[in-house]
Amino acid sequence: MAARRTELEALYRRRFHVFLRVATAIARDEQRAYDAVQDGFAAAIRDERRFREEGPLEAWVWRIVVNAALKTLRDEPPTDVTPSVNGAAPSVDPELRARIADLPERQRTVLFLRHFADLDYRSIGEALGISPGTVGATLSAAHASLRRTLEEVPE
């Protein structure tokens, strides 16, 4: 158990910002994302016996953190898109932001895990409980949807 705890701490220290960024993308609120990451790792410590070593520990933790972040979104949906800083214009086109927000939950999650966490298809699949092929198809669908939006946005 001590070794697993050390392993989790090492993973946490090494990948904290990546976990937090993905959770922020999902939860759309950094504070709630922070809670999801912290609570997710705490849950991993509490439930470490449930890790059956059928895949990488990191993928198992990703599953916990992603579920925690999704839960915050379901429990308390954000009331608005992220406000701009100091009144400046948002740096992301509102339509694209809305399109990302409107993507099906699985597409968004796969997109965030691929882009922010740089996980390969297998790891994403292990984290979400789907096959690598499904990951690829889901990612492709997300791209197609967003690409359409980008093409519609005037320069």
Add this chain to the structure above:
Amino acid sequence: MSDVDLPVRSALDALVPQPRRSPDWGDVLRRTEPRLWRRPLVLALAGALIVLGTAAGVTAALGGFDSWLSGKPGKPAPAAEQQRFEAANGRAWAAFPRDTKLRELIRTTVEGKTYVLFGFRSGHTLCLKLRAISLGHSTDPACTPESTVAHSTSPIVVVNSDFGFQDRRARESAEFSFGIAADGVSQVEVRAVDGLHKAVIGGNAYLWVENEPNTGNRVLALTAHTANGSRMTISLGTTFGDLFPLGRSGRRPRGPGRVEAPIAHPTIGWAARGEKRGFSRDRLDLNSYARTHFVTPTARFVKPDPLGDTVVGLDGTHRLFVVQGRGAAGGSLSNRALNVITSGGGGVQSATVAGAAADGIVRLTIFDADGQRFAVPLRDNLFATRVAETQFPLRLVGYDARGRVAAIETLRFDLGPQVSLHGLRTIRHVTGPNGVTATVKIGGAAQSIRCWRIGFSTGEAPTGCFELLPTGPWVDVDLVQPAGRDLFVIGHTRPPIATVELHFQDGRVVQLTPTGRLFVAAIPRAYLKTARQLAFAVGYTGAHRVKQRQGFVFRVRP
């Protein structure tokens, strides 16, 4: 990431900027279930810190820390910064007092980027907080107990030895180290992996910031020079890799070792009687997990040190809670005279020690590894204090009204498994384009850990360890080590990686075969430039399929 369209990547990066929060493992531990808590310990407590004579005389001779201990270092922080601090801090009881005043200690510019070091004192806790204005980042307060400063035998007290900010690509954008400096300190030298640097001195503090450091750059030691010509070096025992199992203190606990008058039937009377002392959970700004699943609504809380940021609570005679900020930790009360919870400082060099003392214990004292002792704030049987990691192991001693030792417990700071560097064997030599040679030594597997040491002909000898467990990145660059006029890349892999290639921006590839999962390579002469460069370590399976690539940044110091 080639399968994510560039416009989509740009949009995602803008949509979710690099978060600014810092990791806090102590907070994770505080969110865990009670059964995983540290073993119950003994403690006793009293009111104010007792400053003993010994080392205080040393720092007094060096100029002392009077401005921190009894005065006001630096100057008042700008109003906007004070408001920002209050907004972040003042929402809950488990925070520093609302009227805590921020002081600006150092404002400096490094390669065009502005950094400001702020500090404040609250009760017996001294805290520093770095704000990187140009980068839009700031650290959470990093704190050290007053006793550490009062008893310091060094003219500087390291508060945050080594930390950094990253850009949106998780590449190092700044590395820093800061701490408290005595009046007589004239210079602080920072010895990092990439050489010697000078810190900025001001406001009875020091600050070192390096813009865009090499991957894995770390602080190795700090040397303080005083106006009277003396100097003292603090070595940080820095290692590299996944974890830092080396250098655990072999020191023994000090203080009383025998209980003179044990508490026969430990109890906390007011909790047993159901008295509503202190305040309720509603006064705390807990995170959702702590509120929903952890901290019980009937618990009552006390802030043992009104000027501290720690709240301790009891739910009847069964549950004990410790709250800092929005996070909570807790556990079941044992029938011991002292129940203690220790939690790490989360990236900084202090830990929180808190808990409950049974009736009959009227005073608590901590004896640290240096033989110093200090009292611990105790109120309504509950206590809390901060202790520097360097003070461990601690002995916590509870006294009864007649001054007899009623309970003792020893606290150690758990750093995980400990491994030895004995028995390393040389596995290869690597020579750089300018003639520097690296002798690579590696050890066997112990406790699922393997350690290495690389001796350079120029004198550097970094040491590191990595885990052999099947998790984590397949390819990990631990550090870029300058040696003479050469640069070396040191990293490790895990199965199924069979070979590693270093891909440079002009397309050049350097092929490597890890030995014992470790790889070491000299950076070719063409890239030994003062401009910062990005390259990738690419891991291949035995079938030469790309498994993972990891970016690393490097440059030669001017």
